[in-house]
Amino acid sequence: MTTISVQRCEFLSFSNNSLRNYRKFHRIAASWTMTMDSKSFYSRKKEELSIQLPTPSLPQTESSIPHGLRFGRLQPSDEELNLPNKLEFGRFVARQAVLDEEMWTAAWLRAECHYEHRAERYVDNYKRKFADQEYHSIKRRNASQLGQKCTCIVTVRKEVKNVKCNVIKSVVATVDLSIRFLLHGETFPGERRKAPIFCCINKEGQRYGHIANLCVAKWARRRGIAVNMLYFAIESAKLDGVEQVYVHVHRKNKPALELYERRGLEIVEMATSQLSEDQTYLLCLQVVKIH
Numbered sequence: 001m002t003t004i005s006v007q008r009c010e011f012l013s014f015s016n017n018s019l020r021n022y023r024k025f026h027r028i029a030a031s032w033t034m035t036m037d038s039k040s041f042y043s044r045k046k047e048e049l050s051i052q053l054p055t056p057s058l059p060q061t062e063s064s065i066p067h068g069l070r071f072g073r074l075q076p077s078d079e080e081l082n083l084p085n086k087l088e089f090g091r092f093v094a095r096q097a098v099l100d101e102e103m104w105t106a107a108w109l110r111a112e113c114h115y116e117h118r119a120e121r122y123v124d125n126y127k128r129k130f131a132d133q134e135y136h137s138i139k140r141r142n143a144s145q146l147g148q149k150c151t152c153i154v155t156v157r158k159e160v161k162n163v164k165c166n167v168i169k170s171v172v173a174t175v176d177l178s179i180r181f182l183l184h185g186e187t188f189p190g191e192r193r194k195a196p197i198f199c200c201i202n203k204e205g206q207r208y209g210h211i212a213n214l215c216v217a218k219w220a221r222r223r224g225i226a227v228n229m230l231y232f233a234i235e236s237a238k239l240d241g242v243e244q245v246y247v248h249v250h251r252k253n254k255p256a257l258e259l260y261e262r263r264g265l266e267i268v269e270m271a272t273s274q275l276s277e278d279q280t281y282l283l284c285l286q287v288v289k290i291h
Contacts, residue, residue, distance in 0.1 A: 073101055075170040077159055085239065087232040088158065092172065092225060094232040097152040100139075101167040106154055106174035107134035113215040141176070148180040149240070153233060155216075155225055173216040173225045177233045179207055179240045188271050188282060189246050209237030209245040209287075214256070230263055238287050245285045252279070 078086075078093070086095035097103050111130040115123050141150035155173035157165060182189070189210060211233050216225050237245050247265060249256050265283035275282060 069101055069104055071101060071166065071168050073099070073167050074164045075156060075159070075167050085236060087228060087235075089224065089228045091158050092155050092223075092228075093158050094153060094155045094173075094229050097138075097154045097174075099167060102154050102156075102171055103138045103142075103152055104131070104135045105168050105171040106152055107131045107138060109171070109174050109215050109217055110134050110213055112218070116218070138176075141178070148178055150176060150178045151236070152176055153229065153236070155229055172220040173214075173229055175214040175229050175233055176212045177236055178210040178212070179237065179242060180210060181207055188268055188284070190248075190271070190275070190282070206244075207240070207242050209234070209240070209242045211245060211247040226259060227263070230259065234263070234285065234287060243287060245287055247283050248275075248280050249283060250280055257281070257283075 076099075081095075081098055083095050083098070086093055097106060108127075108131040111127040111134065114130060115127050120126065138152050142152060144150060153175045154171050156170045157172065159165075180189070189208065211230070214226060214229065216229075234245055245265070246268075247260055249260060251257075260283050263285070265285045268282045268284050271282040
């Protein structure tokens with residue numbers, strides 16, 4: 001009879017992380033004892049296996065609430081804001097986002113829409129991370145003055161007499177409107193995939209408007225909010241003196257395509273071939289400037 005003992009062998013196993021494109025390996029410690037009887041016709045094997053598996057941990061995310069935000073803050077009245085450019089329709093008002101809390105709520109709505117049809121593990125953590133990053137992006141875009149202007153537009157509930165609502169519950173939809181210049185050599189946004197190192201904004205050319213990140217809270221859909229927000233964004237672009245308004249749409253997003261086409265935007269055929277890899281369409285609307 002022969003006895004063989006092996007202690008603490010290590011095996012490698014791997015798992016794929018859904019957010020990162022790499023494989024993470026785990027070490028598994030094991031030990032066993034094998035007993036063989038050479039006199040018998042069949043070999044008998046006795047194994048005692050003990051394995052220690054690593055305990056899965058939740059993704060580590062930073063706090064999704066930026067410092068200084070007050071989510072219990074009540075929505076200010078129209079008289080307090082005194083914004084000249086706004087659109088009232090039904091029980092809602094479309095206007096520029098003024099408060100940081102409104103911008104953060106807009107970022108959270110975009111996170112909700114981004115992960116709406118994704119059944120991923122820890123999806124709430126990913127939403128918070130997405131909202132935090134988008135909030136800071138909105139702040140940077142709104143503060144940028146490098147040849148462009150970006151405005152975060154929100155739709156809020158119209159105030160009811162003697163009833164106050166906090167900011168989080170008031171914002172129901174959001175969209176971004178950017179006023180930009182084309183780069184040198186461009187005839188439409190995104191025409192040049194790789195711009196030269198010293199490529200700059202063509203400030204002598206005409207400016208154009210670009211609409212992005214249009215989304216509506218799930219419970220507030222089918223109430224004409226998206227149509228009115230699109231109308232308000234286009235009218236705001238007219239006030240800035242642009243003649244074209246562009247929007248990028250994923251080719252499989254049929255409801256969005258129908259919405260933009262009903263408003264008069266048309267697919268830019270010249271850009272279709274360049275955007276085929278991204279599975280997107282570029283749509284354009286020729287507008288009449290308001291003098």
